[in-house]
Amino acid sequence: xxxxxxxxxxxxxxxxxxxxxxxxxxxxxxxxxxxxxxxxxxxxxxxxxxxxxxxxxxxxxxxxxxxxxxxxxxxxxxxxxxxxxxxxxxxxxxxxxxxxxxxxxxxxxxxxxxxxxxxxxxxxxxxxxxxxxxxxxxxxxxxxxxxxxxxxxxxxxxxxxxxxxxxxxxxxxxxxxxxxxxxxxxxxxxxxxxxxxxxxxxxxxxxxxxxxxxxx
Numbered sequence: 001x002x003x004x005x006x007x008x009x010x011x012x013x014x015x016x017x018x019x020x021x022x023x024x025x026x027x028x029x030x031x032x033x034x035x036x037x038x039x040x041x042x043x044x045x046x047x048x049x050x051x052x053x054x055x056x057x058x059x060x061x062x063x064x065x066x067x068x069x070x071x072x073x074x075x076x077x078x079x080x081x082x083x084x085x086x087x088x089x090x091x092x093x094x095x096x097x098x099x100x101x102x103x104x105x106x107x108x109x110x111x112x113x114x115x116x117x118x119x120x121x122x123x124x125x126x127x128x129x130x131x132x133x134x135x136x137x138x139x140x141x142x143x144x145x146x147x148x149x150x151x152x153x154x155x156x157x158x159x160x161x162x163x164x165x166x167x168x169x170x171x172x173x174x175x176x177x178x179x180x181x182x183x184x185x186x187x188x189x190x191x192x193x194x195x196x197x198x199x200x201x202x203x204x205x206x207x208x209x210x211x212x213x214x215x216x
Contacts, residue, residue: 004163005121008179009100012119013075015168015176016055020078022170023056032205036145037062039209043143047109050135052099053116057083063112064089071104073097100124107137114145119179121163129195133214141213149182150206183208 016023027033040062049063054072056079064070064087072087073095074080080094095102099116111132120128132142152158157167157177166180185201185208192199196215201208 005123005179008121008163008165008177011176012178013098015170015178016074016076017078018174018176019168019170020056020076020082023079023082024058027058032207036204036207039145039204040066043209044141044211045110045112045143047140048106049110049112050104050108052111052113053119054083054094055079055115057086059112059114060087060092061089064092067091067110069093071095071108073099073102075099103131104135107140108135109137109140111135111140111142112144113142115147117144117146118181118183120181121179122181123162126195129192129197129214136214138216139213141211144210144212145207147180147182148203148206148208149184152182155180185210 037058040059045063045066047068049067049070051060051063051070051072054060054074057072060070060072060083068091070092072083072092074083075096075098077096080096084094136142155166156169157165159165163179164181165177167175168178169175185203188208188210189199189201192212197212199210199212201210
């Protein structure tokens with residue numbers, strides 16, 4: 001299982017490196033995504049913020065207006081180059097790192113991730129939530145946004161199984177399989193509650209928005 005995960009995650013990293021020039025297209029084309037960006041105004045983003053999988057930085061400047069500092073992490077140098085131009089602010093720092101290996105040297109008030117949870121293989125989900133908990137100061141919380149099950153109808157090559165995937169095709173015709181788990185909000189809330197987290201989840205069109213605090 002872990003070997004399958006590693007193969008897919010390597011292909012996923014390759015996709016996001018190759019897709020940097022096309023990454024922002026959904027934000028330009030979909031009113032739904034542009035409306036979702038405005039939800040940051042309603043979320044408890046504060047203090048020192050860690051953004052996981054920042055991509056091209058669509059969310060980073062929005063976080064920066066509400067934060068004392070932002071540390072934005074992504075594995076792909078190509079998308080980070082775009083993010084650095086979008087959020088060239090003195091209190092924003094960018095880090096290139098594999099999120100399945102990287103550990104911060106400090107803790108944060110808020111850990112934020114948009115459209116990243118769905119790229120975490122199910123076999124790594126428990127370890128991911130444990131890692132997020134370790135990234136938070138006492139009283140801190142995770143804020144996350146992702147696709148719900150309805151989005152699967154718009155994806156190509158959806159596969160189920162131990163590691164759900166979709167097919168992504170770039171303008172040059174190249175194709176990549178990436179991990180894509182379409183979490184049901186209710187099931188995700190139940191799972192986090194069973195892990196001892198305090199969680200609030202709400203749906204917005206085809207997406208969900210979550211605020212969660214770890215045990216203790």
